[in-house]
Structures are given as C-alpha cells and as structure tokens.
Amino acid sequence: MGRCKGRLLGALVLFSVLALSACGSNGASTKSSGSGSLDAATEAKLEDIVRRFQDTNRTPGVLVGMWSPKGTFVSATGVADLATEAPLRSDMQFKIASQTKTFTANLVLQLVGEGKVTLDDHISKWVKGVPNGDRITIRQLLNHTSGLADGFTSPTVQSKVQTGCTVAELLTAEAKFPPVAPPGTKWSYSNYGYNLLGRVVELAGGQDLSTALQQRIARPLGLRRTLLPTSGNGLSEPFTHGYGLGDVGPSQAPTASDDATDLPASCLWAHGGMVSTLSDMRVWSRALATGELLEPAVWAEATRNPIPFTFAGNYNGPGKWRYGLGFVESGGFIGGEGSFAGYESTAMYSPTRRTAIEVVSTKNPNAITPPPMFQALAMAVYGTDIGFGLTPEQALAPTFKGAAG
Structure with missing residues (x-):
C-alpha cells in the first residue's frame, strides 16, 4: 500500500513520522474548520485521536485533514523542525514515500487506456533481465502478485540511499534478488x-x-507542489522536516540529530520518491478513488477483485485491507500509504461518502501507524459500521513494532 519497507543504517525505514508531546509550547496545535464545521462533539473526538496518536508515537509533528459533507477538520500539531522549534503548518510540503505508487500506477493505467500498454503485457516486452520477466504481467506488477522481491533492501541500493541512485543502478541491483514466489501465486510487496x-x-x-x-x-x-524530484530531496519552502535516522523506536522521541530530511529521493524513484502537500493530496485522493483521469473501462478493471493482504509487522493494524491495481482499499475508502525515513502518511477517499481523510507523521517508525489512524478518524465521524473490520480501540492500539521486510 504505497509503502517502502526496510531499514537503512539500522533505522531508515520506508515509512516515517516525528515525535514529541502534543501539548506544551512546542506541541501547539492549529486547526481550521473550513466551510462547514463539524459538530463540537465530533471535533473533540478527532482532537483526542490526534492527541493520542502523537502522545503514543512521540512524533514531533502530525498533519491531519478531513473533508466531508459533515464538515471539515484540518490540524497541524507540533513542530516542523526540532532544531529551531518552528511550528508545523498545514501548508507545508512533505515526502509522500510509497504513496508515489498510486501516481505511477495511474500513469500506467492511462497508457492502457490509450492502447500503448496492456495489462497482460509481460514485463520482458519492456525491460530485459527481469527474473521471470517472460511470465510476469503488468497487472501482477500493479497488484503485487509478480512474485518479485522487494528490491529496496538490496545492499547496493541501501549503500547509495544517502548519495543517490540512477534508474539503471536501481533496476540492475534489484534484478539480482531471486523471486519470492512464482508469478500470480502470492501477494508480496x-x-x-x-x-x-x-x-x-x-x-x-x-x-x-x-x-x-x-x-x-x-x-x-x-x-501545485506535487512532484517527483530529479535531484535532491525535492522539498521547497515551506516544508516540514522528518526524523528517522539513528535508533529511534516506534514510541521513542527523536532528536534534531535524527533529521532525515536531506536524504535524496532518487533511490526511491517510481516506488516512493515524490513530495506533496496536504491540500494537493486531498485533490489527488479524490481523483485516484474515482478514476477521474482514466478511461471508465480501465478504472472498472482496476477496481475489480482487489486482493486481501497483510503487511509484515502488522503495519496496517488488524483491520481489513485490499489491494487493487495501484491502490489500497478499506471500508470503501481508496488511496495509498507511504513510509520512508522521516515521514509516514496515508491519504484515502470514499466516493460514496464524498470524504477525504489524510494523516501525516514526521517520524519513522511509529507504534500507531497512519493507516489505522485514518480508520479511527473515519469511525469517529461515521460510526463503527464502516467495514474496516476492527474497533476504534483496536485502530489506536500501539501494535507496530518497527520495520519488517
């Protein structure tokens, strides 16, 4: 689900968040209600969930956005920079990590609609040297049933994360890993x-x-501020720092020395290199979840028979999740999730409820991760009978222990 998994130097994880208390001079929260405020009781529930998320994870900054017919809730809690103690703002740019996958997949599906690619193409038609490439289809790459290894854990790739990779270096290094399963037989990220x-x-x-x-x-x-960098980390002012270097644990507060913001994006590329903002991801989540940029027949195929999955390490919590052709789905919400050193996030949209929910944390890893956090927020507004397959208390249980391959 738009995740980049693994560790770099013992602590660079492909999901990220920050850590601190939700209260105090450096833990102040700013929020805006937009046009159409939530009722006071519901807003208080959301504020309590944000507070619990930050207190448990000890993340310096948390961005939350909910836009729905019932009202709007946008919150920026904590600090954007531990060194300067500058407050976090809701307009700040951040790394979206593996939410990049939703963009990459959408581009592929656009090309399918134009007849330039087919879902049944074997990857060997386009790229040589891929293990089982003459048996792996574009469809299987999109829904993670190709049987290919993760790739990012390659020692060659990991050795270049701090300095940068070329596309050729990425694909060459990742091709050296043996497949984990025959094509089409297993879901494997x-x-x-x-x-x-x-x-x-x-x-x-x-x-x-x-x-x-x-x-x-x-x-x-x-x-306006969503891009895949061609050099550096891609961030421009205003942006929030992210923390995930060193040995920061899921419930441990980072320090300024754990700042991972400067890591370049090139070794993540198509699977996790993009940056964006809360407002941009709100627009994108709706376009993604409604197939706005795709031919109707292609979108129908992309949403047909999504595959139930479970991430290693219980990252998504105990709820029900499924993977389509380039997106995750839970309870009728469609979107993506991402994690890399310094940043963890999820952006989801429900077409039937016309509701977008986003969660961004500026530390990695976290004990409560953004995907179940999103579920807790949704249940606070719409009740527990959504189809998530878990209770609000389960969604906010600190279950993630750290990065797993």
Whole structure:
C-alpha cells in the first residue's frame, strides 16, 4: 500500500513520522474548520485521536485533514523542525514515500487506456533481465502478485540511499534478488515491481517519469507542489522536516540529530520518491478513488477483485485491507500509504461518502501507524459500521513494532 519497507543504517525505514508531546509550547496545535464545521462533539473526538496518536508515537509533528459533507477538520500539531522549534503548518510540503505508487500506477493505467500498454503485457516486452520477466504481467506488477522481491533492501541500493541512485543502478541491483514466489501465486510487496512500472511509463509514453507526472497528473488536477524530484530531496519552502535516522523506536522521541530530511529521493524513484502537500493530496485522493483521469473501462478493471493482504509487522493494524491495481482499499475508502525515513502518511477517499481523510507523521517508525489512524478518524465521524473490520480501540492500539521486510 504505497509503502517502502526496510531499514537503512539500522533505522531508515520506508515509512516515517516525528515525535514529541502534543501539548506544551512546542506541541501547539492549529486547526481550521473550513466551510462547514463539524459538530463540537465530533471535533473533540478527532482532537483526542490526534492527541493520542502523537502522545503514543512521540512524533514531533502530525498533519491531519478531513473533508466531508459533515464538515471539515484540518490540524497541524507540533513542530516542523526540532532544531529551531518552528511550528508545523498545514501548508507545508512533505515526502509522500510509497504513496508515489498510486501516481505511477495511474500513469500506467492511462497508457492502457490509450492502447500503448496492456495489462497482460509481460514485463520482458519492456525491460530485459527481469527474473521471470517472460511470465510476469503488468497487472501482477500493479497488484503485487509478480512474485518479485522487494528490491529496496538490496545492499547496493541501501549503500547509495544517502548519495543517490540512477534508474539503471536501481533496476540492475534489484534484478539480482531471486523471486519470492512464482508469478500470480502470492501477494508480496515489491518496490522493485513499481520501479519497473516507472520504466514502462517512460518507454511507452516517451517521457521521463517526472515530466509524465507533471503533464499527465499534476497540471490537469492543479497540484501545485506535487512532484517527483530529479535531484535532491525535492522539498521547497515551506516544508516540514522528518526524523528517522539513528535508533529511534516506534514510541521513542527523536532528536534534531535524527533529521532525515536531506536524504535524496532518487533511490526511491517510481516506488516512493515524490513530495506533496496536504491540500494537493486531498485533490489527488479524490481523483485516484474515482478514476477521474482514466478511461471508465480501465478504472472498472482496476477496481475489480482487489486482493486481501497483510503487511509484515502488522503495519496496517488488524483491520481489513485490499489491494487493487495501484491502490489500497478499506471500508470503501481508496488511496495509498507511504513510509520512508522521516515521514509516514496515508491519504484515502470514499466516493460514496464524498470524504477525504489524510494523516501525516514526521517520524519513522511509529507504534500507531497512519493507516489505522485514518480508520479511527473515519469511525469517529461515521460510526463503527464502516467495514474496516476492527474497533476504534483496536485502530489506536500501539501494535507496530518497527520495520519488517
């Protein structure tokens, strides 16, 4: 679900968040209600959930947004920089990590709608040297049933995370890992698979991936600060720092020395390299969940028979989750999730409820992760009978112990 998994230098995890208390001079919260406020009781519930999330994880900053017919709730809690104690703001840019996968997948599906790619194409048609490449289809890469290894844990890739990777280096290193299962037999999260899809976008569409994202998604939707960097970390002012270096634990507060903000994006590329903002991801989550940029027949195929899955380490909590062709789904909400050193996030949208919910944390790892946090927020507004397969208390239980491959 849009996650980049693994550790770098013992603590660089592909989901990220920050840590501190939700209260005090550096833990102040700012919120705006937008047009149409939630009732006082519901807003108090949401504030309590945010407080519990931050107190348990000890994350320096938490961004939360909910936009629904029942009202709007936007909250920025904590600090954006532990060194300067600058307050977190809701307009700040952050790394979205594996939520990048939803963008990459959408580009592939656009090309399917244009007849330039088919879901039954074997990846060997586009990229040579892929293990089982003559048996793995584009569809299987999209829903993580290719059987390919994760790839990001490659020692070659990990050794370059702090300095940067080329696409050729990524694909060459990741191809050296033996498959974990025959194609089509098992759900197994693969960052390598999404880097292959990024290359398909470039070869079939005739543009580099960063340009394709701008021309095909960001500009049509008016996403002003959403991009795949071509150098550096991609962040521009105002942005929030993220913390995930060192040995910070899921319930441990980081220090300024744990700042992971400067890590470049190139070793994550198509599977996790993008940056965005709360407001941009609100727009994107709706477009993603409604198939706005896709041909109707392609979107129908993308949403047909999503696959139940469980992330290693109980990352998504005990609730029900399914994976479609490039997105996660739970209780009728569709979206993505991402985690990399310094940042963890999820952005989900329910077409039937016309509701977008986003959670961003600026520390990684966290004991309560953004996916079950999103479920807790949704249940606070719509009740427990949503179909998440868990209770509010279960959603807020500190169950994640740290990165798992």
